[in-house]
Amino acid sequence: MTVLFAHLAAYIAAKWAKRTVTQLDDIILSKIKTPVYYLILLAGVTLAISFLPLPASFKTALSKIIASIILIVSCYLVAFFLNLLIKTWLSRTKEVIGKSRQKDLMAVSRKILNFIIFILLIIFILSLWGVKVTALVASLGIAGIVIGLALQTTLANIFGGIALIADGSFKIGDFIQLETGEAGEIIDVGLRSTRIKSFDEGNEIIVPNSNLMNSKIINYGRPEVFLKKRVKIGVAYGSDVGKVKQILLNCAKEIGEILKNPPPEVYFTEMADFSLNFEVVFWINNYKHRLRVQDKFVSLSYEKLQLQGIQIPFPTRTIYINKK
Template sequence: MNSISEIFNFILENIYLKFLLILVITLIIAYLVKLILNKVLKPIAKKTKTKIDDLIIKSLSSIVFYIILVLGFKIGFQHFDFQTAIFNSLISTLLILIVSILILRIITNFSKHWLEEWAYKTKSTADDRLIPLLEKISKVIVVILAVIFVFDSWKIDISPLLATAGIAGIAISFAVKDSLSNVFGGIQLVLDKTFKVGDKVKLESGELGVILDIGLRSTKLKTYDNEVIYIPNGILANTKIKNYTMPDLSIRVNVDFGVEYGSDTHKVEQVVLEALKKIDTVLKEPVPVIHFLKMSDFSLDFIARVWVENYTKAYSTKLKVTDEIYNALNKANIGIPFPTRTVYTKSSD
């Protein structure tokens, strides 16, 4: 026991042997950490539903060995007399570079995962472009931060450079303000899931059509006149949008009609309801309803309300409902009024 203690003290008194001991311990720790990641944590991560832990472990296992090794070298070299500020800066720079590479790998793995699991499954091209864009922005931020930390490790004052970059950034942001507004608007539309490709929408400004594509800067809307409208995403993000496909594809169709004064309102309702049963696109649930709304100047105003299973059938169903109501009223001898004006003349005699 005393011999082991003597050997250990001898090693600690010799800086070279002490360095080798630290290096060996570091290698053992690095190997054990890598072994735990690959043999223990990786199988556990594969059993979970999410793939995020798999990606993190995959990225760590490929580079954590070198991070621990560099830390071991840094600790070991602290006991040498030739240690200088330059040496410490070199070790810190190497450590910063390895950590930066690790973060960049994690960003790349996450980007590939999101593209495979999310973006490629949607018809929109916004998320296909958004994820690579965010990946590049994230990598640029990591590189910039790495450069700043490297300069700091070498005691280089970069305050004037940061001030200049800040002023340049403000000037550039003002120059591309509209473009940035459209890009962030596209991000907001994708994250909020306001609509998707194929949805029928109506804008606050009156445009009605089907979404062809959601791009990063603009969205394509195809009208029913076969025209394509390109709308900046910045405008769409700040306007009211009626989405006919939400919360589901079913939609109500309303048809206004009027009958002449003196008509039996109950008979009108029965006649029209029987006529609506002939239309196969009209759903039985919710049941069709007829409402007597008001007594206008020359007619009794009604509204027929029916439901269809898909908004694509709404217009054709409305035409059928209008036709059936007209024919049913005529067949039942219920008059359909038109604007009339009675003129009274007074003789001067």
């Protein structure tokens, strides 16, 4: 009867899986069909043993053997589903950590998870057979505390890396600026640290993940990859404000790296001690080119202003001497 029920359950599940569009349920069913079949079969055998006229000691031993097998099969199913969840989650992190790092992280996660499930399985089976596991569990707890204290910094970095990946704060190729002022492109997100290629020096900056988790980061790739740039330019008093604004606006439009949408803008911001100050606001689509674009814009602006006879001021002082 149990065998018929197990076959019927497998048949119904297979029919249901074929009707769905996704292939995931077919893959899951192919992996768990045999273990679930044996679980149902063993449950039926356990029920049958309770009705058989067998010696109590034999019944107890046989029940423990079957229960041990059920525990093993159940742990296999738990490990399978948890590994599937980890694989599904990590498949969404390819852009963040890269394909090779994704495979490494998946392998490490699978080994850690399987090891934990194996230890729990051993404890459950020993407890089932009457072995006192209190001392063993206490020893494992003490060992865990000692290892945790010894590897406190390393574990903080590892959990920080997992949290960064899960949060999706940045991915490989993003341009970020640290709280310390250092800026660069993310080239690797590891379990212990994140590697950043500095823009200014070209050096590699290695930052522990726990530090990144507890600091403020500017990500120039989120929510858009565009970078807003502000450039201040001063001209001499007596200059035509409207003319200066038009010249600066035309200069911004002439440079190809400056985006047309959103359009560049020019503001007359201040009448300072020695100059009339303007601020030019424009957008570029690559943070790495910010200095090059600024150089082009300032150089072109200086040239155009000079051609139009608009002077660039420098600090001067007029001293009046009263002769008496």
